Each structure stands twice: as C-alpha cells, then as structure tokens.
Amino acid sequence: MTNIFSKLNYTKKKELYFERDMSPDKSKKLKKSIKENIDGVHSYLYDCDDIITRDFYMGQTPKHQMSLMFIDGMVDKDTLQNDILKPLMIFTRQFPLEYSVGENFFNMVKEGLLTAGDLKESDNFGEVILGILSGDTVLFLDKVEKALVISTRGWEKRGVQEPSTEAVIRGPRDGFTETYRTNVALVRRRLKDPNLKVKTIKLGRHTRTDVGIMFIQGVAKPSIVDEVLKRLNTVDTSSVLESGYIEQMIEGDWLSPFPQLRRTERPDVVAASLVEGNVAIICDNTPFALLAPATLLSLFQSPEDYYERWYIVSMIRILRFMAAFFAFTFPALYIAMTTFHPGMLPTDLALSIAAAREGVPFSAVLEALIMVSSLEVLREAGVRLPGPIGQTIGIVGGLVVGEAAVRAGIVSPIMVIVVAVNAISSFAIPNYSVAIGFRLLTFILIALASVAGLYGIMLGLLGLTIHLVTLKSFGAHFLSPFVSFRWSESKDTIIRGPIPSMEIRPGYTRPEDLDRINDRRHDTIDKAGDESADE
Amino acid sequence: MNRYKKLWICLLLSMVAMVGCWDMTEIDRRLFVGSVGIDTSDEINKYTFHFSLPIAREIIGGEGGGGGGGGKAVATVSTVGNSIVDGARNLALRLNRDLFFEHMRVIVIGEDVARGDLKKVINPLIRLTEFNRRSRIAICEGEARKVMEVNPWTEKLKAEYLETVLASTGLSGKFAELDLGDFLRNLHSQKGDALVSKMAANKTQVSIGGAAVIKDFRLVGWLDEEETQGANFFLGKITGGDIVVEDPQGNGTVTFIILGEKSRLSLKAKEPIPEFSLDVYVAGNIASTTHGIILSLEDAEKLQGIVSKEITAQISKGVKKLKEIYKVDVLKLSDHLYKHEPELWRKYEESWGDVYPNVKIDIKVHTTVKNIGVIR
Structure with a gap:
C-alpha cells in the first residue's frame, strides 16, 4: 500500500491554473515541440490515470508526428475513431504528404482532414487542459505552437425521460437531463426565436460547472437579466453540483421559508416562463432549471394549468x-x-x-x-x-x-x-x-x-x-400581482382566465414587450367571410 | 435584518402580554352546558338552576349500540345561587371540570321566576360574552325542572331536542320564536315587554304553543296558540304553518299551508289619537279540501277571502288581548311611531301606556293561493 502511494504527491499543488471567473489562464503558451507540450500537460495533470495519450504519425513515414490527449470515458469513441483517427491515419496513407511539418500542415489538418464537427485552435495550456477536462480531445502536432481542441464530448448519460417531480396528465413528457447541452437544446427546440439568448459561464473552483442563463431579448426586462448575471458573477464557491447551490447563493433572502427561484424539471415550463419575460438558469449535471423572478403564484402553478380548459x-x-x-x-x-x-x-x-x-x-x-x-x-x-x-x-x-x-x-x-x-x-x-x-x-x-x-x-x-x-425576487414583488395590483393581470391568479383573454404578459417581470396575444381571430374570421362573399 | 428584528421583538413582546394561556383548557376537561332551567328556591334572592350536561362519551358512544351501553347521555345537575354564574361556581365545588356555557342552546325559565323580576336572572346573560346570544328562551308553565327532566326519544341530546322544537317556525306559527339576542333587544327597545314561547312538559316530551306575555320584566299572562299566531302575523314573523277554515261548499274543512307572509304597518290618522292600518300579505297553497277533486279558479278566489277572514280574526283576537287586557305593546306600535313619526311620538311618549289600549288598528289581510294542488 504505502509503496504505491508514497510516490504520489499530496501536499504540493500546482498553482491555480484558472482565473477567478473560471476562464482559462492564457498566459502559458504552448511550445513548438510536441514532446514539450505533452510533458507540459502532464506536469499539470500528473497522477491522473484516466488521461490517455495516443501518439501516432500521419502518412507512410514517421515524419508527421501527432498526439491525441483525452480522458477515457468522457469522449465519444465513435467521433474519436471515425472523425479523427480514421481521416488522419487511414485516408492519408494512400498518398504521400506534400506538406512539410509546420504551420501549413497544421492548417491542412484542421481544414482539410478532420471531419469532426466542432473544433478550435488554441495556443495556450489553459484552454487545452480545460478542454481535456471537459471531454474534448486535444490534437498536438509537432513543430507547431498550437493545438486543436476537438469537441468529442460524449459520456454515458441518462436519456430524456418523463420528469418525476412534475407529473402532468396532459402535456409533453420530456424532462431535463443531467447534460447541459441537451437541456439547452430542449428549450431551444421550443423557441425558434433568434432573440432567445444563451450565455454560459463556469462556476465552481473545482467543478467548473457550465451554468447558462437563457432569456428572450426584447421580452425579458434588461435589469432582471443584468441582476441575474451580476449575482451569478458574485458566486465564488468551490463546487456547484446542483442548481440548488446556485439558487441558495443568489436568492435575496435566505432566511425566508419560501424559495425565491422557481425550479422546474420541464422544458415546457422554462419555455413558457421565458416568453413571459423570466430568465432561466440552466446548470450542468442537474435536471433542475431555475426561473427568476419567482412569485408565490408562479410557485403554485402546474404547467397543466395552461393546457387544460x-x-x-x-x-x-x-x-x-x-x-x-x-x-x-x-x-x-x-x-x-x-x-x-x-x-x-x-x-x-x-x-x-x-x-x-x-x-x-x-x-x-x-x-x-x-x-x-x-x-x-x-x-x-x-x-x-x-x-x-x-x-x-x-x-x-x-x-x-x-x-x-x-x-x-x-x-x-x-x-x-x-x-x-x-x-x-x-x-x-x-x-x-x-x-x-x-x-x-x-x-x-x-x-x-x-x-x-x-x-x-x-x-x-x-x-x-x-x-x-x-419579499422580493430579483426586483419583482413575491406577491405580485397582488402587490401593485393591476386588473388586467387578475386573469392569471387564483383563477385562470381563458387563454384568448390573457392579452398581456404578467407585469411582475415588467417585460418590454407586453403583448402576449393579439387576438385577431375575429378580424380574420370576418375578413374570410367578406372575401368569400365577394367571390 | 433590522426589520426582522423589530418584527420578532413585536411578536415576542405580544406574547409576554399573553403569558398564562388564560383560556387554555383541553376540550375533554370541560363540561358543556346544553340547557339550563331556572326555578325559584326556598332561599330569598336565590334561584335553583338545573343544568343539563351532555356526557360526551355516552353521546358519541361509538362501538356497540350507539351509546346504549348503559349510562345516561345527559346528566342533570341542580344547584342554588344568586345568579347563573354563582350557581356554576357552587357547582364547581362538586364537579371536577369547568362548566362551559358557550354551547348552551336553551334557557327555560320557570313560571314563578318569570312572575318575579326577570331582570335579575337576565343580568349575567347580558353581561358575559360566554353566553350564546343564539340560545333560545322559553317560559315554562309551572317549574322548569319538569322540562329539564324530560327524556326525549328523538334525540340523545336534550338541548338539541329543546332547541329544534323551539326553532320549528317553518312548521308552525303558533309559538313565539325568540333567542336570547332578540329577547334582550326586545327588552331594551320595549322597556321590558316581550313575547316568549310557552313550554309545557311531560315525561318524554315537551310541547310548545302559545306565548308568555312579559310586561316590564314580569310575566303577566299567556296567549293561546291562535292569539300567538295572530301576533306573529301582525309582526310579519310567520314563515310556515297552516290555517284550517270551513269549506265553503262541502261540510268539511280546507287546509291552507302558509308559504310566506309580509306585514306592513302604517299610520292612518294622527288625531285625536294615532290610528294604524295593517296590511298583511299571505301566500300559500291549498293542501286539502273535502269537496270535489277539481278546484276551480273561482273556488280558489272564494277560498282566499275565507282564509283572509280567518287570519283577520286571529290577528284581531291577539291584538285585542295584548292591547286591552294585558296592555303590553309588543306589537311595536310605539317603535313605529318612534321611527317614523318622531314628533308625534314625543307627544305621546309619557302617556303611551294610557293611549295604547285605545289605539285603533285597521287590519286588512290579502291572501294569495299560489297553487291549488296538482291533480291528475
């Protein structure tokens, strides 16, 4: 026992390699030699046995040296095989390579050979290491001071399933999963609106969790969006393992027995709230999205409230x-x-x-x-x-x-x-x-x-x-619309009025664009009648 | 944070003011008083109080025969005291539980007590909030003890039995329906005059009908059932009951069921003494006749006249007795003057007692037969 682990260094910690806002430190530039680069990565990620380094060369001679680095289990093996290794090793074997090692060769690989969908260049260790830790594959080429970070993220994950905490009789059955991108896509699929914005930041010194905020520009009140961003930026914590961490750190009054953010497992709820002018916070590794601002009434709503008569x-x-x-x-x-x-x-x-x-x-x-x-x-x-x-x-x-x-x-x-x-x-x-x-x-x-x-x-x-x-939640009264009551909002309170009668968006978010429904049904029906009469 | 501190300090301070949990008694440590009967006692200025106390475990009973498991559902305890409160205190020396009056439904006053000064009996009932203003009041012929000893077979709870009997206005107008609140109000506005239900009792049931006439907090006499119904018609208090009249054609009777009644009193003349006219509007159905099956519209109209006549007779009888024999203004004539003719009232305020018996009242009854009955 002691023999094996005595080699490990528990006490010495390499200096924090990321900025305060969890963006990578870009000052440590990559070196020219592939060996130095790989050693450089290993000097930070030592004692990490799940990191795999794959050295190979391209073409028929060992001139074009390359190296792939990724973490086992976090990359999609299919992408790795078919879109990186196959093009680089098999397709190029049939013809001699004309480029010599260096910048041009790098561009050729990037633009002409790799068939992976999403990749970017990087010239520093910070981005490279974050990429590796996030499940990307990094491709080093010899004699170039750059590396390619190829998005190969893919791990064992739960599929989209019916949400277990918010059951409905009528309504969509899909719920959020633990994967950030899937969750964002589930919302995006419902709102094909160019104004739907997604901003991602990373939170947690150890976890570096992707946390995204979503809102519809022109509908959400800018001050609420700013407030959410401001509060998220103040979060300085070692870990964000669930959206509950964020919720409790950014809510205004943590002595209150009431949550000041609404949490939901359902993309349709998020979509509906975004249209009402709310801001959604979606967090990686959890199926629970947060909605701000929350009101007491919104916490009493079930999505089915809007699907039934x-x-x-x-x-x-x-x-x-x-x-x-x-x-x-x-x-x-x-x-x-x-x-x-x-x-x-x-x-x-x-x-x-x-x-x-x-x-x-x-x-x-x-x-x-x-x-x-x-x-x-x-x-x-x-x-x-x-x-x-x-x-x-x-x-x-x-x-x-x-x-x-x-x-x-x-x-x-x-x-x-x-x-x-x-x-x-x-x-x-x-x-x-x-x-x-x-x-x-x-x-x-x-x-x-x-x-x-x-x-x-x-x-x-x-x-x-x-x-x-x-109590206030991100500037909105928790009891609205009963606080600063407006008659037009009473249709969606303790009772829910008919959908065509709910013409404006709720005022607690004070959206810029108040119109929810332009009820032109009657106009069009009348016009249709006129036209057919004319014919 | 500061505002919360203030809030909590307020809450805590308000608790300091309430230390002692002044009213806190577990519900099973209380004895609910269902009804009380008040009789005179041998001692001067003291009354005998008969409390009927429902025994919760016997009433709810639960398994096996619904309380028939032996014990009586209601215990009756008697005590002597200056007032009902004093009586209850004396009882506390014998019982281990608090007497609790908020569920007291019925107050039965013995004839002898009523003939004396009712003020003394009523005083604590007015003063303490513990007494339910909706408890019903009845005056018993003879001793109230007889009523309190009745063992009703329809209800387990004696108080409930007494109360529902006294509340059956929908079935009959032949008694004076009155609760403590009304009673107190009447006694105030009419200087101690009131009509109170009369109650009599035998072993297993009580019977109500007629009314006790209270004048200046004393019982002065009784009205019989028809007179009471007349007075109720006068006051517009009838909500049900029936009128039986001679059949104009056959040789039997016609039963007329009263559905509703309204009365309107108005001043007809001011000189030489006030003269009133009373319009009574009665609506009802015909329940039975003894002649023929088919009742024509003309017959119905004829019947309306006969019913009106009968009601007029009842009212006149009641009014006459109250006005000329007892000289008690429970018909609210003075009230009417006070409200609608204040100047006239000022003139008669002093001498109303002498004027009242001579006041003339012109009674007109308008009866409508709503339904002659479904015959097919």
Missing part, C-alpha cells in the same frame, strides 16, 4: 390555494378551537372531539406535535427508501401505526384526521420546495396557537403576510 383549471387552482392554507394552519386551528375556543365549534362536533379525546394522555398540543413530527419522519423515510419499500413504509406508517396509536389510546382519532388532512393538503401544492416550506410553518403556527389560540394564529398569519409583502 380554464373552468377546470380555475377550480383546481382555488382548491390548491385552500389546500395550501390548510397545509400550514389546520393542526394549529384544531388546537386553538379545541383548547381555547370550543364555543366556535358546532356543539355536536365539540362533543365528539371531547369524547374522542377522553382518555388520551397528552394535551392537544403535544398530541399534534407527536403526530405531525411522526408524519414528517414517515414522509422522509418514504422518500429516501427505494421505491417499493417506500410504498410499504407509507402503508405501514399511515395505516398500521395510525390505527394502532388510536386503538392504544395514545392519540385521538380526530387528531389523525387533522394531521392527514394537513399532510394531504400540503401534497396538493405542485412545488415540493414550497410545500415543505409550508409544512415548516405548521410547527410555528402550532406553537403560536398553543400559547394564544386564534389570536396567536392571527399573529402568525400577520407576520407571514408582512414577510410575504416585503
């Missing part, structure tokens, strides 16, 4: 908001009603609660805390366990434990109902992060209700309202 959606939305209210108030209301204000309950209900509670050893508050916490534990256990076992836990936890606890007289059956309604209500919120935020509020409200009854609940709701009203 408006009556149905309006009803579902109203139910969703009621559910959200119960998701954080129900146990608190139960405690307040039963321990402070039993006069507010109908007599029969009060009596049946009293009868159910008879013999229960704990106070209603403690009972609620026990039940809500155990439900959280069950939920967490169900999420972490592998699928089939997770379901079993749900059944065991929900039915067996609940039923047994009631039979044993530890909790009252009414409390089981209360907690179940509370939990189910929170699952009716489409966005998981928001739902969890609401569940957190449940505990706070239980505490307030146990101290001061309905008065405490009202205080809590008041505090929550104050917080929500002051």
Whole structure:
C-alpha cells in the first residue's frame, strides 16, 4: 500500500491554473515541440490515470508526428475513431504528404482532414487542459505552437425521460437531463426565436460547472437579466453540483421559508416562463432549471394549468390555494378551537372531539406535535427508501401505526384526521420546495396557537403576510400581482382566465414587450367571410 | 435584518402580554352546558338552576349500540345561587371540570321566576360574552325542572331536542320564536315587554304553543296558540304553518299551508289619537279540501277571502288581548311611531301606556293561493 502511494504527491499543488471567473489562464503558451507540450500537460495533470495519450504519425513515414490527449470515458469513441483517427491515419496513407511539418500542415489538418464537427485552435495550456477536462480531445502536432481542441464530448448519460417531480396528465413528457447541452437544446427546440439568448459561464473552483442563463431579448426586462448575471458573477464557491447551490447563493433572502427561484424539471415550463419575460438558469449535471423572478403564484402553478380548459383549471387552482392554507394552519386551528375556543365549534362536533379525546394522555398540543413530527419522519423515510419499500413504509406508517396509536389510546382519532388532512393538503401544492416550506410553518403556527389560540394564529398569519409583502425576487414583488395590483393581470391568479383573454404578459417581470396575444381571430374570421362573399 | 428584528421583538413582546394561556383548557376537561332551567328556591334572592350536561362519551358512544351501553347521555345537575354564574361556581365545588356555557342552546325559565323580576336572572346573560346570544328562551308553565327532566326519544341530546322544537317556525306559527339576542333587544327597545314561547312538559316530551306575555320584566299572562299566531302575523314573523277554515261548499274543512307572509304597518290618522292600518300579505297553497277533486279558479278566489277572514280574526283576537287586557305593546306600535313619526311620538311618549289600549288598528289581510294542488 504505502509503496504505491508514497510516490504520489499530496501536499504540493500546482498553482491555480484558472482565473477567478473560471476562464482559462492564457498566459502559458504552448511550445513548438510536441514532446514539450505533452510533458507540459502532464506536469499539470500528473497522477491522473484516466488521461490517455495516443501518439501516432500521419502518412507512410514517421515524419508527421501527432498526439491525441483525452480522458477515457468522457469522449465519444465513435467521433474519436471515425472523425479523427480514421481521416488522419487511414485516408492519408494512400498518398504521400506534400506538406512539410509546420504551420501549413497544421492548417491542412484542421481544414482539410478532420471531419469532426466542432473544433478550435488554441495556443495556450489553459484552454487545452480545460478542454481535456471537459471531454474534448486535444490534437498536438509537432513543430507547431498550437493545438486543436476537438469537441468529442460524449459520456454515458441518462436519456430524456418523463420528469418525476412534475407529473402532468396532459402535456409533453420530456424532462431535463443531467447534460447541459441537451437541456439547452430542449428549450431551444421550443423557441425558434433568434432573440432567445444563451450565455454560459463556469462556476465552481473545482467543478467548473457550465451554468447558462437563457432569456428572450426584447421580452425579458434588461435589469432582471443584468441582476441575474451580476449575482451569478458574485458566486465564488468551490463546487456547484446542483442548481440548488446556485439558487441558495443568489436568492435575496435566505432566511425566508419560501424559495425565491422557481425550479422546474420541464422544458415546457422554462419555455413558457421565458416568453413571459423570466430568465432561466440552466446548470450542468442537474435536471433542475431555475426561473427568476419567482412569485408565490408562479410557485403554485402546474404547467397543466395552461393546457387544460380554464373552468377546470380555475377550480383546481382555488382548491390548491385552500389546500395550501390548510397545509400550514389546520393542526394549529384544531388546537386553538379545541383548547381555547370550543364555543366556535358546532356543539355536536365539540362533543365528539371531547369524547374522542377522553382518555388520551397528552394535551392537544403535544398530541399534534407527536403526530405531525411522526408524519414528517414517515414522509422522509418514504422518500429516501427505494421505491417499493417506500410504498410499504407509507402503508405501514399511515395505516398500521395510525390505527394502532388510536386503538392504544395514545392519540385521538380526530387528531389523525387533522394531521392527514394537513399532510394531504400540503401534497396538493405542485412545488415540493414550497410545500415543505409550508409544512415548516405548521410547527410555528402550532406553537403560536398553543400559547394564544386564534389570536396567536392571527399573529402568525400577520407576520407571514408582512414577510410575504416585503419579499422580493430579483426586483419583482413575491406577491405580485397582488402587490401593485393591476386588473388586467387578475386573469392569471387564483383563477385562470381563458387563454384568448390573457392579452398581456404578467407585469411582475415588467417585460418590454407586453403583448402576449393579439387576438385577431375575429378580424380574420370576418375578413374570410367578406372575401368569400365577394367571390 | 433590522426589520426582522423589530418584527420578532413585536411578536415576542405580544406574547409576554399573553403569558398564562388564560383560556387554555383541553376540550375533554370541560363540561358543556346544553340547557339550563331556572326555578325559584326556598332561599330569598336565590334561584335553583338545573343544568343539563351532555356526557360526551355516552353521546358519541361509538362501538356497540350507539351509546346504549348503559349510562345516561345527559346528566342533570341542580344547584342554588344568586345568579347563573354563582350557581356554576357552587357547582364547581362538586364537579371536577369547568362548566362551559358557550354551547348552551336553551334557557327555560320557570313560571314563578318569570312572575318575579326577570331582570335579575337576565343580568349575567347580558353581561358575559360566554353566553350564546343564539340560545333560545322559553317560559315554562309551572317549574322548569319538569322540562329539564324530560327524556326525549328523538334525540340523545336534550338541548338539541329543546332547541329544534323551539326553532320549528317553518312548521308552525303558533309559538313565539325568540333567542336570547332578540329577547334582550326586545327588552331594551320595549322597556321590558316581550313575547316568549310557552313550554309545557311531560315525561318524554315537551310541547310548545302559545306565548308568555312579559310586561316590564314580569310575566303577566299567556296567549293561546291562535292569539300567538295572530301576533306573529301582525309582526310579519310567520314563515310556515297552516290555517284550517270551513269549506265553503262541502261540510268539511280546507287546509291552507302558509308559504310566506309580509306585514306592513302604517299610520292612518294622527288625531285625536294615532290610528294604524295593517296590511298583511299571505301566500300559500291549498293542501286539502273535502269537496270535489277539481278546484276551480273561482273556488280558489272564494277560498282566499275565507282564509283572509280567518287570519283577520286571529290577528284581531291577539291584538285585542295584548292591547286591552294585558296592555303590553309588543306589537311595536310605539317603535313605529318612534321611527317614523318622531314628533308625534314625543307627544305621546309619557302617556303611551294610557293611549295604547285605545289605539285603533285597521287590519286588512290579502291572501294569495299560489297553487291549488296538482291533480291528475
């Protein structure tokens, strides 16, 4: 053991080879000799056994020396074989090479031989090493102070699958994957608009993750785009492994229980938001894109809201908001009603609660805390366990434990109902992060209700309202359009109006181009009628 | 950050003001009072209170026979005290749980108590928010204890039984429907005059019908069922019930079901003393007749006249009794003057007690038969 690893150098670290903004250091130029270049790369990437160096020559004599460097597993083997090695080694074997080694030969290789689609020249070690680490293949030629970075990125990856966190009945089934380019392409495919811009930066000192922002120029408000870029540029972190890292670093108020960026796994949601003037942040290695600015209402939306007819959606939305209210108030209301204000309950209900509670050893508050916490534990256990076992836990936890606890007289059956309604209500919120935020509020409200009854609940709701009203997400009010209300925007709030009636884009993004729908249906129908009459 | 600090400080400070959880009692540590009966007691200035207390576990019962598992669903406990609150406090010496009045549905006052000064009984009911303004009030012939000892077979909960009996205005107009809020309002605006439902009881059921006439916080007499219905017609409070009249052709009766009623009081003359006219509009259906199957339109019109006449008679009877025998202005004539003719009212304010019995009221009833019945 010691013998093998003693050769490794753990302590000495080559100086940081990249700039602060993760762009490669271009000052270290390539050398003329191929050997020096390869050694140069190895001097940085030593002890990296997954790097493969392939030396070969072109033509029939070993005059034209070349070397390929790439990382095993990160390159597409087909491209490597068919578009680089085959042209260079087999096609050129039939005829003698007229160019001598040097600049002209380099250009000939670049322009006339390589059939790979995407390649670029580089004259410094920074770009070369970043290319290798990103999955590109680098081609060194002898006697040239340049190298070719050929895009051969291709690794084992998950295909486009149905998003598991945002299921719809009607709507597209494709979801984002872990590959940045695929994700951008999924959005681009929906918006064939030259104004759709994609800007990519790299974040994370170790991860150098591709992070792209997408927006439609002329629709998104420039100040929001600038703000997103500015905040992203301030991120200085060692790693970005998921878009959650970025979300938590660029959101305005990290004490809030509400996320200030909307996360989605669905390209259609991103496309719809871009058209509404939002900015999307797409991050490599994660299927979750971020949308800014987020509003409370947008966090309550499901993409299906726009695919179904408006009556149905309006009803579902109203139910969703009621559910959200119960998701954080129900146990608190139960405690307040039963321990402070039993006069507010109908007599029969009060009596049946009293009868159910008879013999229960704990106070209603403690009972609620026990039940809500155990439900959280069950939920967490169900999420972490592998699928089939997770379901079993749900059944065991929900039915067996609940039923047994009631039979044993530890909790009252009414409390089981209360907690179940509370939990189910929170699952009716489409966005998981928001739902969890609401569940957190449940505990706070239980505490307030146990101290001061309905008065405490009202205080809590008041505090929550104050917080929500002051909360902003990238310059937009979190509660818009209820803050600085505009009548025209009320069509897409708690109800969703018919699509032809939603003529302008939502104002919280204050898009430059407000027109969403120019409803010319009636004009064209009339005209068609006129024309046919003329004929 | 600063603003959040302020918010939290506010929240925390407001909690300091509320330390003690003043109202906090687990729901199963409370005893709900369903109804209360108030009787006189042997001691001076003290009353006997009969509280009916539903026993939650017996009422909900659950498995095996729905509470038939032995125990009584409602316990009745009696105590003596100066006021209902005092009575409850005395009871606390015997019971281990808090009495809780917010679910009290019915207050039954014994005849003897009502003949004395009702003010003393009502005082705590007005003063404390704990008493539900929607509890219904009835005055019992004889002792309230009889009502509180009734064992109804339709409902487990005695209070619910009493309350729904007292709320069945849709079925009959022959009693004075009144809740605590109305009662208090009437007592204020009419200087202690009111009509309260009369209740009688036997072992298994109570019966309501007629009304107790309260004058200046004292029971002065009773109205019978027809007189009560007349007074209700006068006040426009009828929402249901029926009128049975002689069949004009056959030798039986016709039942007229009242669907709705409106009454309008107006001042007809100011001199020498005020004279009123009352228009009563009644709409209803004909439920049964004893002659022929087919009822022609002319018959229906004739019936309208007969029903009107009957209603007029009932109203006159009730008005006469209230006006001339009891001299109690629960018909809100003074109220009408006060609201619509303030100057005239000022003139009569002092002497209204003497003027009122002589006031003339011209009663006109307009009956509409909406439906003669489906006959096929």
